[in-house]
Amino acid sequence: xxxxxxxxxxxxxxxxxxxxxxxxxxxxxxxxxxxxxxxxxxxxxxxxxxxxxxxxxxxxxxxxxxxxxxxxxxxxxxxxxxxxxxxxxxxxxxxxxxxxxxxxxxxxxxxxxxxxxxxxxxxxxxxxxxxxxxxxxxxxxxxxxxxxxxxxxxxxxxxxxxxxxxxxxxxxxxxxxxxxxxxxxxxxxxxxxxxxxxxxxxxxxxxxxxxxxxxxxxxxxxxxxxxxxxxxxxxxxxxxxxxxxxxxxxxxxxxxxxxxxxxxxxxxxxxxxxxxxxxxxxxxxxxxxxxxxxxxxxxxxxxxxxxxxxxxxxxxxxxxxxxxxxxxxxxxxxxxxxxxxxxxxxxxxxxxxxxxxxxxxxxxxxxxxxxxxxxxxxxxxxxxxxxxxxxxxxxxxxx
Amino acid sequence: xxxxxxxxxxxxxxxxxxxxxxxxxxxxxxxxxxxxxxxxxxxxxxxxxxxxxxxxxxxxxxxxxxxxxxxxxxxxxxxxxxxxxxxxxxxxxxxxxxxxxxxxxxxxxxxxxxxxxxxxxxxxxxxxxxxxxxxxxxxxxxxxxxxxxxxxxxxxxxxxxxxxxxxxxxxxxxxxxxxxxxxxxxxxxxxxxxxxxxxxxxxxxxxxxxxxxxxxxxxxxxxxxxxxxxxxxxxxxxxxxxxxxxxxxxxxxxxxxxxxxxxxxxxxxxxxxxxxxxxxxxxxxxxxxxxxxxxxxxxxxxxxxxxxxxxxxxxxxxxxxxxxxxxxxxxxxxxxxxxxxxxxxxxxxxxxxxxxxxxxxxxxxxxxxx
Numbered sequence: 001x002x003x004x005x006x007x008x009x010x011x012x013x014x015x016x017x018x019x020x021x022x023x024x025x026x027x028x029x030x031x032x033x034x035x036x037x038x039x040x041x042x043x044x045x046x047x048x049x050x051x052x053x054x055x056x057x058x059x060x061x062x063x064x065x066x067x068x069x070x071x072x073x074x075x076x077x078x079x080x081x082x083x084x085x086x087x088x089x090x091x092x093x094x095x096x097x098x099x100x101x102x103x104x105x106x107x108x109x110x111x112x113x114x115x116x117x118x119x120x121x122x123x124x125x126x127x128x129x130x131x132x133x134x135x136x137x138x139x140x141x142x143x144x145x146x147x148x149x150x151x152x153x154x155x156x157x158x159x160x161x162x163x164x165x166x167x168x169x170x171x172x173x174x175x176x177x178x179x180x181x182x183x184x185x186x187x188x189x190x191x192x193x194x195x196x197x198x199x200x201x202x203x204x205x206x207x208x209x210x211x212x213x214x215x216x217x218x219x220x221x222x223x224x225x226x227x228x229x230x231x232x233x234x235x236x237x238x239x240x241x242x243x244x245x246x247x248x249x250x251x252x253x254x255x256x257x258x259x260x261x262x263x264x265x266x267x268x269x270x271x272x273x274x275x276x277x278x279x280x281x282x283x284x285x286x287x288x289x290x291x292x293x294x295x296x297x298x299x300x301x302x303x304x305x306x307x308x309x310x311x312x313x314x315x316x317x318x319x320x321x322x323x324x325x326x327x328x329x330x331x332x333x334x335x336x337x338x339x340x341x342x343x344x345x346x347x348x349x350x351x352x353x354x355x356x357x358x359x360x361x362x363x364x365x366x367x368x369x370x371x372x373x374x375x376x377x378x379x380x381x382x383x384x385x386x387x388x389x390x391x392x393x394x395x396x397x398x399x
Numbered sequence: 400x401x402x403x404x405x406x407x408x409x410x411x412x413x414x415x416x417x418x419x420x421x422x423x424x425x426x427x428x429x430x431x432x433x434x435x436x437x438x439x440x441x442x443x444x445x446x447x448x449x450x451x452x453x454x455x456x457x458x459x460x461x462x463x464x465x466x467x468x469x470x471x472x473x474x475x476x477x478x479x480x481x482x483x484x485x486x487x488x489x490x491x492x493x494x495x496x497x498x499x500x501x502x503x504x505x506x507x508x509x510x511x512x513x514x515x516x517x518x519x520x521x522x523x524x525x526x527x528x529x530x531x532x533x534x535x536x537x538x539x540x541x542x543x544x545x546x547x548x549x550x551x552x553x554x555x556x557x558x559x560x561x562x563x564x565x566x567x568x569x570x571x572x573x574x575x576x577x578x579x580x581x582x583x584x585x586x587x588x589x590x591x592x593x594x595x596x597x598x599x600x601x602x603x604x605x606x607x608x609x610x611x612x613x614x615x616x617x618x619x620x621x622x623x624x625x626x627x628x629x630x631x632x633x634x635x636x637x638x639x640x641x642x643x644x645x646x647x648x649x650x651x652x653x654x655x656x657x658x659x660x661x662x663x664x665x666x667x668x669x670x671x672x673x674x675x676x677x678x679x680x681x682x683x684x685x686x687x688x689x690x691x692x693x694x695x696x697x698x699x700x701x702x703x704x705x706x707x708x709x710x711x712x713x714x715x716x717x718x719x720x721x722x723x724x725x726x727x728x729x730x731x732x733x734x735x736x737x738x739x740x741x742x743x744x745x746x747x748x749x750x751x752x753x754x755x756x757x758x759x760x761x762x763x764x765x766x767x768x769x
Contacts, residue, residue, distance in 0.1 A: 001403070001695075004697075005400060292710075296714050297714075300687055300714055306402070326685050382671075386671065389668075389675070
């Protein structure tokens with residue numbers, strides 16, 4: 001067994017490292033640990049994301065892992081994981097997680113030759129920004145309950161309904177939409193996937209503000225929106241299977257463990273250099289114990305994520321979804337523990353948001369308020385645990 | 400990067416598992432626990448015939464020079480079987496101590512005997528305080544002519560009641576911690592097995608003017624702690640492997656039970672509360688198990704894995720206990736009985752925490768290194 005990267009992979013990592021270290025020097029003030037809020041909330045943040053995206057595209061790094069025929073470089077999953085590790089370490093933007101890691105694989109698996117030729121290059125060139133049209137008010141964890149309709153009428157599908165929790169919807173020019181093409185169908189039957197332009201007549205975006213007033217997610221309403229039949233991806237009424245297949249791309253979750261471990265090490269530094277009541281915070285055995293435990297948990301989480309990438313590398317992207325669910329739930333709950341520990345450690349300063357008074361650029365209260373969302377989006381912790389039980393342990397699924 | 404076991408390693412695992420499943424079902428494990436000896440010489444002999452003892456030792460000393468990961472595989476399977484044996488103390492702890500600290504003559508004399516099952520060795524490290532640290536070793540060894548004389552008490556000495564020789568860590572004035580090779584039958588030595596949660600061979604060893612010839616040292620005077628430190632990473636990894644096997648067996652046993660046990664006309668494994676308990680067990684195991692292989696592999700590459708080893712043992716200490724506690728809960732009443740196998744693992748988890756460092760110790764050491 002060998003956990004080491006090859007010489008070539010080490011060089012690649014250095015190349016990524018050099019790029020991001022330099023670029024992140026120019027991040028907007030109060031970029032903090034990056035993430036949805038940094039990218040989507042402010043015009044300044046989004047402009048930085050777009051800038052980095054263009055630079056990544058110029059290097060060919062957005063589509064590195066794609067097959068050569070789709071302007072990729074056939075890079076291995078392990079190389080892609082190395083990219084994700086460095087990208088996460090620097091809290092960097094520039095990857096449109098919806099377009100690059102969700103919709104592009106969907107196209108590769110289910111798109112027509114024409115669609116692939118038309119839609120993949122702009123994603124690779126960093127010219128487009130996608131959002132994900134899955135969740136609805138009555139279809140959250142139970143996605144198959146969705147109701148938005150796309151009814152065929154001549155050369156068009158007419159879309160009516162509402163999507164919600166559309167992260168980055170207000171910044172996106174495209175959405176990949178999952179809608180019901182068979183109005184008489186129920187559950188997972190009769191669903192189809194569409195490539196939808198966000199500036200079409202009848203599309204209305206309304207912000208949903210996070211509890212800290214950050215704007216990263218949205219409601220998106222569709223009223224008689226006409227989408228050309230050529231925008232149907234995959235076969236009509238068979239969108240669910242394609243969605244399920246593409247849900248499993250790139251799910252190692254390595255990034256969260258890498259950026260989290262960096263935060264833990266920053267907390268060590270903070271605790272060693274901050275005194276309260278005449279002694280360093282680090283002198284408190286409880287502080288040490290908690291930090292040591294957080295460090296250990298990032299280590300084991302990272303190790304599991306590497307295993308997932310390895311399985312993907314070997315199995316042609318087929319791997320145990322139970323392990324990916326494990327990584328997601330372990331990662332989001334761990335980031336919550338980091339946020340809580342951070343607010344504890346900072347004492348009264350744990351409450352101060354981005355401002356001259358705040359340690360860590362105000363990251364603590366932001367993380368505290370954001371972390372519950374991570375346990376909910378992309379499949380709640382409860383749904384992930386169900387999946388682990390059914391798929392990973394073979395426990396019965398009651399109907 | 401290659402995270403797969405080799406075909407040979409897969410075969411090794413299969414053969415170890417097959418032997419243990421046949422040779423020591425859980426009834427035998429409980430019989431062993433009830434016995435004074437606390438191990439089964441027949442199984443031990445068979446293990447030596449299968450070549451498990453020497454596989455990691457260099458060929459010069461009659462071994463196969465296998466990677467340490469092969470020891471991890473054996474320990475994992477032993478952990479699944481919950482097999483009580485002196486394998487860890489003799490082959491892993493003392494074997495490594497000999498490889499790191501003994502003279503060529505000592506190695507050539509003792510390692511083949513370990514391989515042949517003729518020599519059971521163990522390590523007496525902790526003083527009465529129970530400290531795992533260098534500062535915790537204070538039992539004195541005084542020079543008297545051509546001998547050292549040991550006086551005092553060692554605690555938590557595993558397998559001392561069946562050992563032929565004991566490697567004793569004691570302090571020599573002006574030199575420091577020194578390792579002595581003491582015959583278990585030496586006059587003045589009193590070995591008493593203590594009743595423990597692990598129902599294992601955990602002993603008190605009292606030294607009353609025990610005389611050890613100056614030639615019976617492992618390493619030079621004062622080199623003891625340095626030698627022990629070389630043993631710690633590998634032995635800790637091996638102990639974690641055994642715990643990993645225990646975690647896996649608990650999860651398999653519990654999920655099987657949850658599929659069979661019917662309440663309210665349904666198998667309880669279909670209830671979400673049970674499923675979420677089991678998912679948490681799965682999470683605990685999958686994270687730690689992968690880390691075990693990673694740390695072992697990096698150690699064999701020669702990386703500095705000191706901090707990682709502390710993290711590994713701390714995590715396994717916590718997860719083995721967590722997983723077995725949930726296992727008992729899901730088994731319900733039967734999980735609490737002596738008759739059912741679940742309780743064996745619940746107890747083993749508690750016992751395993753204390754060997755090679757408890758959770759507090761490892762988190763303290765880890766924090767000190769951050």
